[in-house]
Amino acid sequence: MTEEAGIAIGDGIATITLDNPPVNALGAGLRGALMTALGAALHDPGVQVIVLTAAGRTWPAGADIREFGRPPEAPSLPELCQAVAGSAKPVIAALHGMVLGGGLELALAARVRLAEPGTELGLPEVTLGILPGAGGTQRLPRLIGAKRALGLMLSGLPIGAARAEELGLVDAVTEGGSAAAAERLARAYLAGEAELPEVEEQRRRVDPGAWLLAVAAARSGLGDPQLPAPGRIIDCVEAALLLPEDEGFAFERAAFEDLVATSEAAALRHAFLAERRAAKQPDLAHVKPREIHNVGVVGGGLMGAGIATALLGAGCSVTLVERDGEALAAGLARVATHHERAVAKGRLSPEAREAEWARLAGATGLAALAGSDLVIEAAYEDEAVKAGIFAELDRVARPGAVLATNTSYLDVNRIAAATARPGDVIGLHFFSPVQAMRLVEVVVGAETAPDVIASAFALARRIGKVAVRAGVCDGFIGNRILTAYRTAADFLLEDGASPYEIDRAMVAWGFPAGPYQVLDMAGLDISWARRRRLAATRDPARRYVAIGDRLCEAGRLGRKAGKGYYLYPERAWQGVEDPDVLALIAAEREARGIVAREVTAAEIQDRVLAAMANEGARILEEGIAARPSDIDLVMLLGYGFPRWRGGPMLAADQAGLLALRKRLVDYAREEEAFWRPAALWEELIKNGRKFADLND
Numbered sequence: 001m002t003e004e005a006g007i008a009i010g011d012g013i014a015t016i017t018l019d020n021p022p023v024n025a026l027g028a029g030l031r032g033a034l035m036t037a038l039g040a041a042l043h044d045p046g047v048q049v050i051v052l053t054a055a056g057r058t059w060p061a062g063a064d065i066r067e068f069g070r071p072p073e074a075p076s077l078p079e080l081c082q083a084v085a086g087s088a089k090p091v092i093a094a095l096h097g098m099v100l101g102g103g104l105e106l107a108l109a110a111r112v113r114l115a116e117p118g119t120e121l122g123l124p125e126v127t128l129g130i131l132p133g134a135g136g137t138q139r140l141p142r143l144i145g146a147k148r149a150l151g152l153m154l155s156g157l158p159i160g161a162a163r164a165e166e167l168g169l170v171d172a173v174t175e176g177g178s179a180a181a182a183e184r185l186a187r188a189y190l191a192g193e194a195e196l197p198e199v200e201e202q203r204r205r206v207d208p209g210a211w212l213l214a215v216a217a218a219r220s221g222l223g224d225p226q227l228p229a230p231g232r233i234i235d236c237v238e239a240a241l242l243l244p245e246d247e248g249f250a251f252e253r254a255a256f257e258d259l260v261a262t263s264e265a266a267a268l269r270h271a272f273l274a275e276r277r278a279a280k281q282p283d284l285a286h287v288k289p290r291e292i293h294n295v296g297v298v299g300g301g302l303m304g305a306g307i308a309t310a311l312l313g314a315g316c317s318v319t320l321v322e323r324d325g326e327a328l329a330a331g332l333a334r335v336a337t338h339h340e341r342a343v344a345k346g347r348l349s350p351e352a353r354e355a356e357w358a359r360l361a362g363a364t365g366l367a368a369l370a371g372s373d374l375v376i377e378a379a380y381e382d383e384a385v386k387a388g389i390f391a392e393l394d395r396v397a398r399p400g401a402v403l404a405t406n407t408s409y410l411d412v413n414r415i416a417a418a419t420a421r422p423g424d425v426i427g428l429h430f431f432s433p434v435q436a437m438r439l440v441e442v443v444v445g446a447e448t449a450p451d452v453i454a455s456a457f458a459l460a461r462r463i464g465k466v467a468v469r470a471g472v473c474d475g476f477i478g479n480r481i482l483t484a485y486r487t488a489a490d491f492l493l494e495d496g497a498s499p500y501e502i503d504r505a506m507v508a509w510g511f512p513a514g515p516y517q518v519l520d521m522a523g524l525d526i527s528w529a530r531r532r533r534l535a536a537t538r539d540p541a542r543r544y545v546a547i548g549d550r551l552c553e554a555g556r557l558g559r560k561a562g563k564g565y566y567l568y569p570e571r572a573w574q575g576v577e578d579p580d581v582l583a584l585i586a587a588e589r590e591a592r593g594i595v596a597r598e599v600t601a602a603e604i605q606d607r608v609l610a611a612m613a614n615e616g617a618r619i620l621e622e623g624i625a626a627r628p629s630d631i632d633l634v635m636l637l638g639y640g641f642p643r644w645r646g647g648p649m650l651a652a653d654q655a656g657l658l659a660l661r662k663r664l665v666d667y668a669r670e671e672e673a674f675w676r677p678a679a680l681w682e683e684l685i686k687n688g689r690k691f692a693d694l695n696d
């Protein structure tokens with residue numbers, strides 16, 4: 001890592017170039033180098049103007065996230081920004097790439113900001129559970145007004161260079177490179193041919209009434225009480241108006257230090273880094289992916305059409321195959337609908353839609369896929385159906401084609417065994433709706449070739465998805481943990497809790513919906529079919545809760561049937577509690593000789609977390625997942641696990657492994673097979689380690 005700040009001096013101009021690949025994160029090394037270079041420029045009598053620019057693909061994209069939680073190293077970013085803002089010689093910041101977080105705060109400290117076309121600027125700190133802690137909450141409102149400043153900081157979303165110029169966040173969008181433009185401005189300024197904006201001008205523009213109105217409006221719009229950062233951002237913006245400048249900066253720093261130490265912030269940083277860590281596949285570092293341009297998609301249903309649309313958006317040519325003309329027309333119409341919606345939302349231009357549509361073909365036989373580089377099967381979730389398709393693909397697909405199944409829990413090895421080329425077979429488990437869900441579980445079979453795995457990761461990146469590697473087992477990572485979650489919930493249901501208490505408890509814990517609300521939305525018949533599929537092999541020694549079966553037998557298949565665990569009057573979207581369900585559950589308890597007991601929300605939350613973390617520990621022991629943060633990422637991106645809790649493995653670390661393992665031991669006395677703690681708990685505890693220590 002270079003972490004340099006090179007300086008070039010000539011004609012009265014000092015040009016400082018930041019260089020810390022890949023995103024010029026403002027780590028301690030770069031901060032120190034910049035402070036040194038700034039000092040040299042300030043003390044050099046031959047320098048009258050300073051140009052600050054960055055090498056590589058972007059101006060600093062923020063503070064170095066990996067430094068948080070560690071002892072701070074001088075100079076701090078606020079000190080650095082203060083040094084730039086206090087410079088006796090004007091500083092011109094030449095911006096390009098992603099000017100984010102501390103990077104934007106550094107730019108705000110400069111006298112002038114010039115941005116290249118295509119530059120994006122934002123303060124995403126709130127997405128990390130923190131706030132702009134290097135002067136952003138103090139300087140930005142003075143520059144663009146409190147209302148707009150709060151909008152940027154509370155959304156965390158970037159804006160483009162043109163919008164930034166409209167707001168006054170940048171002084172100009174340059175023609176071509178911003179470094180050259182900055183040098184031209186410096187020369188014109190030195191020649192007395194150009195003025196630079198005065199910082200004091202900005203202060204005079206402050207309208208206290210509008211400022212306080214913006215603060216009050218932002219406070220009234222605060223959402224999730226579980227996340228403190230938004231409220232603290234608003235407090236800092238208020239302080240920027242009401243406190244003297246130095247006290248305002250101190251107020252912001254104190255708020256930043258409070259937030260960075262919270263468990264929510266630690267979890268959100270963990271989620272950010274987990275997403276980047278999942279892409280690291282050491283065994284594939286030198287493996288070349290296969291070229292993929294023409295893709296066949298078998299099945300034009302909800303998943304197949306979504307997958308086809310994602311592939312078209314990434315520039316692939318797609319042949320959609322269905323069993324007959326009617327089904328094919330329906331599949332193509334689904335893709336057309338995705339396109340129409342994207343155009344309506346401004347996410348796709350009409351021209352781009354035409355170009356994508358031109359790359360889409362339809363067929364009613366697999367022979368049309370003879371030239372495909374990749375085939376993704378998204379047919380009915382039945383092993384025999386999939387095996388039949390793969391057997392035919394084996395006959396028609398060209399040698400070297402990658403053959404992928406979108407199965408959500410079937411055995412990829414058994415599907416591969418239907419072909420003579422198991423090395424070419426892999427699982428690509430997309431999530432529904434494909435256009436909204438970023439997660440893909442890459443399910444690696446026993447014989448899957450390394451370059452096929454590499455091809456899957458390369459394709460996922462290309463279509464804007466986050467790939468997580470999984471081994472073959474029932475449910476891979478996500479569905480296996482979901483099954484554990486639902487089993488723990490069903491035990492509680494049979495023991496005495498109502499489905500409504502369980503759903504409320506899990507929503508209070510941070511899930512967008514409870515397990516029974518989700519089941520009603522998805523349809524109870526899907527998991528019922530799976531239970532019946534596994535019935536013959538079910539271990540009679542294991543506790544089995546049949547309440548879901550009783551509901552299905554009574555025709556209560558979920559929202560689509562107008563009733564499931566909830567009642568849906570006139571097919572209402574939101575279900576209502578149904579006393580008939582409580583009666584059905586009571587009857588089932590009586591049949592099982594169970595006397596209902598009081599179950600608290602805390603016990604529900606504790607048991608669900610213990611069940612998920614224990615299943616995660618087993619998944620790690622079996623090598624189904626490479627690292628705990630991969631498991632967390634699957635649950636965060638695919639199953640609505642609250643991001644500010646970081647996933648089941650991080651939540652287990654934060655709850656304390658000793659306490660959690662003790663709970664598992666206690667629960668195991670009721671039902672040993674399900675609750676028996678994985679051996680990994682003992683191994684971590686005795687070595688004083690956490691799951692996080694297993695994240696390479």
Ligand code: T1G
Pocket residue numbers: 022023025061062063064065066077098100101102103105124125128130131132133134136273276277
């Ligand atoms: N710190 C450390 N490493 C970072 C980083 C950061 N801020 N941003 C990216 N990386 C690493 C990333 O882990 C990956 O590493 C590589 O760079 C490429 O990233 C005081 C407190 C800039 C839009 O939140 O949004 O400033 O895997 O794969 O898809 O107020 O990175 O190669 O080893 O994501 O092209 C605020 C976070 C920080 C921006 C580029 N800034 N970064 O996306 O590449 S808090 C952010 C991003 C702060 C101040 C506060 C994206 C990107 P590796 P990548 P990308």
